[in-house]
Amino acid sequence: MSTAAPARWPRIVKDPTAFKRPPNLADPQAARERFRWSDARSWLDGLPGGAGLNIAHEAVDRHLQHGRGARIALRWIGKTGERRDLGYAELAAASSRFANALASLGLGAGDGVFVLMGRLPELYVAMLGALKARAVVTPLFSAFGPEPIATRCEMGDARLIVTTPELYQRKLRALRERLPRLAHVVLVGDAPPALLAEPGVHAWAALVDAQPDTWTIPATPPESPSLLHFTSGTTGRPKGAQHVHEAVLAHAMTGRYALDLHDDDIYWCTADPGWVTGTSYGIIAPLVCGVTSVVVEAEFDAATWYDVLERERVSVWYTAPTAIRMMMRLGTEPLAGRDLSALRFMASVGEPLNPEAVVWGREAFGLPFHDNWWQTETGGIMIANVPALDILPGSMGQPLPGITAAIVQRGTDGHVHPVGPGIDGELALKTPWPSMMRGYLNEQARYAKCFDGEWYLTGDLARVDDEGYYWFVGRADDVIKSAGHLIGPFEVESALIEHPAVAEAGVIGIPDETVGEVVKAFVALKPGFEASEALNRELLGHARKRLGAAVAPKSIEFRTNLPKTRSGKIMRRLLKARELGLPEGDLSTLESDEKK
Numbered sequence: 001m002s003t004a005a006p007a008r009w010p011r012i013v014k015d016p017t018a019f020k021r022p023p024n025l026a027d028p029q030a031a032r033e034r035f036r037w038s039d040a041r042s043w044l045d046g047l048p049g050g051a052g053l054n055i056a057h058e059a060v061d062r063h064l065q066h067g068r069g070a071r072i073a074l075r076w077i078g079k080t081g082e083r084r085d086l087g088y089a090e091l092a093a094a095s096s097r098f099a100n101a102l103a104s105l106g107l108g109a110g111d112g113v114f115v116l117m118g119r120l121p122e123l124y125v126a127m128l129g130a131l132k133a134r135a136v137v138t139p140l141f142s143a144f145g146p147e148p149i150a151t152r153c154e155m156g157d158a159r160l161i162v163t164t165p166e167l168y169q170r171k172l173r174a175l176r177e178r179l180p181r182l183a184h185v186v187l188v189g190d191a192p193p194a195l196l197a198e199p200g201v202h203a204w205a206a207l208v209d210a211q212p213d214t215w216t217i218p219a220t221p222p223e224s225p226s227l228l229h230f231t232s233g234t235t236g237r238p239k240g241a242q243h244v245h246e247a248v249l250a251h252a253m254t255g256r257y258a259l260d261l262h263d264d265d266i267y268w269c270t271a272d273p274g275w276v277t278g279t280s281y282g283i284i285a286p287l288v289c290g291v292t293s294v295v296v297e298a299e300f301d302a303a304t305w306y307d308v309l310e311r312e313r314v315s316v317w318y319t320a321p322t323a324i325r326m327m328m329r330l331g332t333e334p335l336a337g338r339d340l341s342a343l344r345f346m347a348s349v350g351e352p353l354n355p356e357a358v359v360w361g362r363e364a365f366g367l368p369f370h371d372n373w374w375q376t377e378t379g380g381i382m383i384a385n386v387p388a389l390d391i392l393p394g395s396m397g398q399p400l401p402g403i404t405a406a407i408v409q410r411g412t413d414g415h416v417h418p419v420g421p422g423i424d425g426e427l428a429l430k431t432p433w434p435s436m437m438r439g440y441l442n443e444q445a446r447y448a449k450c451f452d453g454e455w456y457l458t459g460d461l462a463r464v465d466d467e468g469y470y471w472f473v474g475r476a477d478d479v480i481k482s483a484g485h486l487i488g489p490f491e492v493e494s495a496l497i498e499h500p501a502v503a504e505a506g507v508i509g510i511p512d513e514t515v516g517e518v519v520k521a522f523v524a525l526k527p528g529f530e531a532s533e534a535l536n537r538e539l540l541g542h543a544r545k546r547l548g549a550a551v552a553p554k555s556i557e558f559r560t561n562l563p564k565t566r567s568g569k570i571m572r573r574l575l576k577a578r579e580l581g582l583p584e585g586d587l588s589t590l591e592s593d594e595k596k
C-alpha cells in the first residue's frame with residue numbers, strides 16, 4: 001500500500017492479457033532505466049542531407065517517404081456535420097503552399113506567425129506550413145478578447161496572423177493601429193470585399209491556394225525556435241514560453257509511450273490548439289506517430305462527442321477533467337447501446353482528475369481514464385499513467401522514460417533538495433529534456449527563477465508515494481485553472497482597473513465542481529462611485545469585452561478595502577482564505593509569495 005493513496009479508491013490492476021493490443025511501453029520500469037533520448041531520435045528521419053530536425057518534416061513530409069502519403073492525417077468534422085479528410089500527402093502539399101505564401105510575403109525564419117481561429121483545417125495547415133518555413137508559431141485561443149490578443153501579438157512580434165473574417169472584425173480590426181508590426185492578416189473563408197481592401201489583408205484562397213505545393217524546408221538546427229506559447233504567471237504580463245524544433249523528440253516519445261499511439265490508431269484530442277495541449281497533442285505528436293486524428297470543430301456536447309467516438313471508431317482519446325465531469329453529470333444512460341468497441345485507451349490532462357472520474361470511465365466506457373501531467377513550459381507530457389501501469393485513482397502517474405522528477409523543498413542553504421515519499425513539496429524536474437522551454441521571451445530573470453541548479457521548479461505542489469506515483473496537491477502560486485485554461489490574475493485585475501470606477505482589484509479562483517475553479521474578482525471603488533447591481537453588471541460586461549469569455553471573471557464582489565502586504569501588493573491568498581472560510585494562519589504577515 002502506498003503512503004499517499006487514499007484507501008477509498010482501490011488500485012486498478014492492469015492485466016496484460018486483457019489489453020486490446022500490446023502497449024508500446026510494455027515495461028515502464030525497465031524503459032526508465034534503458035531509455036536514451038537518442039532512441040527517440042532514431043525513430044525520426046531528420047531533414048534530408050543532414051539539414052537538421054524540423055517538427056513539420058517529422059510530422060508530415062516524412063510519412064510520404066515511407067509510403068504513408070495516402071493515410072488520412074486529419075479527419076475534420078465541421079459544426080454542421082460536413083467532413084473533410086486530409087491525407088498526409090495532401091497535408092504535405094497544403095502546408096508547403098502556406099510556407100510558399102509566407103515566403104511570397106517576405107516572411108520566414110524567426111518571424112512571428114500567429115493563428116487565431118477555431119478548429120478549421122486551415123489552422124492545421126498554417127501551423128505546419130509556418131513550421132516548415134521556420135517561422136515562430138503562436139496559437140491564440142479564439143475565445144480570447146481583444147486585450148489578451150493585443151498583448152500577445154505585441155510581445156511575440158506578430159508579423160502575420162491567420163484568422164476568420166468574423167474574428168477579425170470582432171476582435172482584431174480595432175487593434176491594427178496598436179500593432180504596426182502586424183503587416184499581414186490572412187482571412188480564412190468568405191470575406192467581405194471591404195475587409196479584403198484593408199491594408200495587408202489577404203484572402204486565404206487568393207494568397208495560399210495558388211502557391212506551388214512543393215517546398216524545401218530550410219536547414220533547421222534542432223535548437224531553432226519553433227513555437228511561442230503564452231502562459232500565465234501570478235504577476236506581470238503573460239509569459240512567452242519559447243520552444244525549439246528539438247521538442248519533436250519528446251512529442252515522438254510521449255505520443256508513443258504516454259498516449260500509446262500506433263500508426264493505425266484513430267485518435268481524438270479534444271483540446272483546442274489555442275492552448276499547448278491542442279498543439280503538442282492535437283497536431284504534432286499524433287502526426288509524428290502517423291495516426292489519423294479526428295478534429296471536431298464544435299464545442300463540447302456529450303451526445304456529439306459520443307457520436308464521434310462511436311462513428312469514427314476512435315481508439316485513443318485524450319481529453320480533460322472538465323469535460324469528463326460534464327459527462328459524468330449526465331450519467332451513463334446516453335451511452336446505452338453504443339458500440340465503443342474500438343476505444344482502447346483514454347487519457348486526461350490539464351487539471352486534477354478526481355478519482356471518481358477515473359473510476360467512472362470504467363463504468364461508462366469500460367476503461368479507466370489515465371491522468372497525466374505537464375505544463376506549457378515542459379513542452380510535452382512528463383508524468384503519466386501509461387497503459388501497462390496499475391492506476392492509483394487520483395495519482396498523475398509516474399515520470400516517463402527520459403524524465404526524472406522529484407518533490408523538493410528549500411533547505412537552510414537556500415537550495416532545493418528532494419524529500420522522501422509522502423511529504424508535500426514542489427514538483428521539480430531534472431534538466432534537460434528536448435521539449436523544455438528555452439526561455440521566457442525577453443524575461444531572462446523570470447526564466448532564471450524557475451531553476452535551482454539542475455532542477456526546474458514547476459510551481460506545482462505535489463507528493464510522491466513509495467511506489468513512485470505522483471499526487472497533485474495544488475499550485476504554489478496564484479494562477480487560476482478554469483476549465484483547463486490557465487488564467488493569470490494580474491491580467492484580469494489590469495483589465496478591471498482600466499474601468500473608471502475601479503480603484504483596485506484582486507482576482508482569485510473559487511473551487512467549482514465542474515470546471516475546477518471559476519474566476520472571482522474583488523473590487524474596491526474610487527471615491528464618488530457607489531457599489532450597485534448595475535455597476536456590478538457593467539464591470540462584468542467591461543471585463544468580458546476586454547478579456548473574452550475564457551478569461552473574464554464570472555462574479556465580482558465589492559469591498560471597501562482589499563488586504564495588502566506592507567509593500568502594497570494585494571494578498572490574493574488572504575482574499576481566498578477568507579472567501580472559503582479557511583484558516584488565515586500567518587498569511588496576513590506574509591508577502592504574497594510571487595513565483596515566476
Ligand code: AMP
Nearest residue numbers: 349350351352372373374375376472486
Ligand atoms: P498549462 O501550462 O496551461 O498546460 O497548465 C499547466 C498546469 O496545469 C500545471 O502546472 C498544473 O498546475 C495543471 N495540471 C496539468 N495537468 C495536471 C494534472 N494531471 N493534475 C493536476 N494539475 C494539472
